Amino acid sequence: MEENSHVVDGFVFSSLYEAQTASKEQKNIDIIRQRTPLSDPDAAYSLYCKLIERNMFKTSVGYGFLYELRHYLIEDCGYESSELPNIAAVSFKENSDIFADIKRESLEENIKLLKLTIKRLSIVIVALVAIVIGMFAVAVVNPNVGYVNTEHKVLNKYAAWEEDLTNREQAIKEKEKELNINSEE
Numbered sequence: 001m002e003e004n005s006h007v008v009d010g011f012v013f014s015s016l017y018e019a020q021t022a023s024k025e026q027k028n029i030d031i032i033r034q035r036t037p038l039s040d041p042d043a044a045y046s047l048y049c050k051l052i053e054r055n056m057f058k059t060s061v062g063y064g065f066l067y068e069l070r071h072y073l074i075e076d077c078g079y080e081s082s083e084l085p086n087i088a089a090v091s092f093k094e095n096s097d098i099f100a101d102i103k104r105e106s107l108e109e110n111i112k113l114l115k116l117t118i119k120r121l122s123i124v125i126v127a128l129v130a131i132v133i134g135m136f137a138v139a140v141v142n143p144n145v146g147y148v149n150t151e152h153k154v155l156n157k158y159a160a161w162e163e164d165l166t167n168r169e170q171a172i173k174e175k176e177k178e179l180n181i182n183s184e185e
Helices: 016-035 041-054 061-074 096-142 150-184
Strands: none
Touching: 041 061, 041 096
């Protein structure tokens, strides 16, 4: 079966679903031909009855095999047509195939949209992770960021004020001594 055609065993099918079903039936028919001795009339009759009873085939490929088997039983094995069960043909609903194709197309579109969404979200997640890593790197490398060294800055500031006050106090005491010495004289 070619990729774009819906041909199986010489039958052209209107939908991919029917062609796939016919292909499966063709494989089953090949297996039946290999495993069942159709030259034995009793085995052929038993096989024919079981296939009809179980309603195994749903496409023209399977019906063709059933017809071939029926013809063999009538012509070569001596069965009467009235002795054999009739083949009940079940047709595919074309609307269900159309809906199946539409559903498949819409599912394929949804899958494409979901893949695109996943791709976009992955890019956003990677960008956010890079930003968080960058923030941690800046916080570790730069000592002036935030409150990392705030305590040391405050202590250094008050120490500088204390030293300045101590120097002023000492300068005032020296002036007072000078003034006291000058006023006593």
